Amino acid sequence: MKLPESLAEQVIAHARAEFPNECCGLIAGHGDVATRVLPTTNAEGTPFMYVMDPREQMELMDAIDDAGEDLVAIYHSHTRSAAYPSKTDVELAFFDQPLYVIVSLQHPDEPVLRAFRLARSAPDGEQIAEEPVEID
Amino acid sequence: MSTVKIPPVLRQAVGGERAVDVAGETVGEVLTALCDQHPAVGAQILTPDGELHKYVNVYVNGEDARLLQWTDTPVGDGDTVMILPAMAGGAR
Numbered sequence: 520m521k522l523p524e525s526l527a528e529q530v531i532a533h534a535r536a537e538f539p540n541e542c543c544g545l546i547a548g549h550g551d552v553a554t555r556v557l558p559t560t561n562a563e564g565t566p567f568m569y570v571m572d573p574r575e576q577m578e579l580m581d582a583i584d585d586a587g588e589d590l591v592a593i594y595h596s597h598t599r600s601a602a603y604p605s606k607t608d609v610e611l612a613f614f615d616q617p618l619y620v621i622v623s624l625q626h627p628d629e630p631v632l633r634a635f636r637l638a639r640s641a642p643d644g645e646q647i648a649e650e651p652v653e654i655d
Numbered sequence: 656m657s658t659v660k661i662p663p664v665l666r667q668a669v670g671g672e673r674a675v676d677v678a679g680e681t682v683g684e685v686l687t688a689l690c691d692q693h694p695a696v697g698a699q700i701l702t703p704d705g706e707l708h709k710y711v712n713v714y715v716n717g718e719d720a721r722l723l724q725w726t727d728t729p730v731g732d733g734d735t736v737m738i739l740p741a742m743a744g745g746a747r
Contacts, residue, residue, distance in 0.1 A: 541745055545742075566746075567747035568744075568746075569742075573741065576742055577739055580739075584662075590663065593742050595744060595745070597746045598746070604744070605744065605745065605746050605747065607747060608744035608745065609744075611743045611744045613664060613740030613742075614740070614742070615664070616664065640698070
């Protein structure tokens with residue numbers, strides 16, 4: 520995906536603002552080009568789990584759809600672990616089209632942002648595919 | 656006959672439709688009929704035991720069905736049922 524630097528900074532700033540809890544949100548755009556970041560509420564509000572507020576999710580997905588945009592990615596943070604999908608991330612990855620972006624604040628001064636395509640129903644070993652993120 | 660709103664994530668499973676009309680007098684009957692008509696939807700929203708996945712939300716006219724009568728919630732002509740898989744995960 521192509522992610523303008525200002526949007527990457529917004530995602531990282533959101534992760535830092537919610538620390539020590541995980542943050543979550545959506546990235547809208549066209550095709551694989553991100554154009555805006557939509558922060559949402561983590562209804563779970565813990566350092567180990569995110570559940571996007573369902574009403575915000577519904578409203579924002581409708582808004583993105585109605586605007587003719589694409590849901591490019593769903594993002595969340597890992598506050599104490601690497602930017603790599605956990606078992607829970609894979610088990611709950613219902614969405615096969617948008618990418619799953621993970622921001623790690625494991626090393627707070629060196630945040631890491633990576634993107635993955637997740638397929639929860641695929642065989643073991645084929646559920647996680649990293650996708651390149653071009654930040655410019 | 657209720658109208659089931661299909662979010663983009665499930666649209667491919669129903670042949671690209673944004674909404675489909677499904678018969679049934681309760682949320683449970685509507686979902687069962689939808690999954691019978693479109694098995695690919697069932698593969699995404701049901702557990703291997705055939706139960707609706709814990710992280711799949713259902714709304715009736717914008718109200719969370721779990722806060723109504725869940726799968727026993729009555730529905731009929733003019734009602735809109737929306738299926739929305741949660742966006743969830745986490746480090747643990």
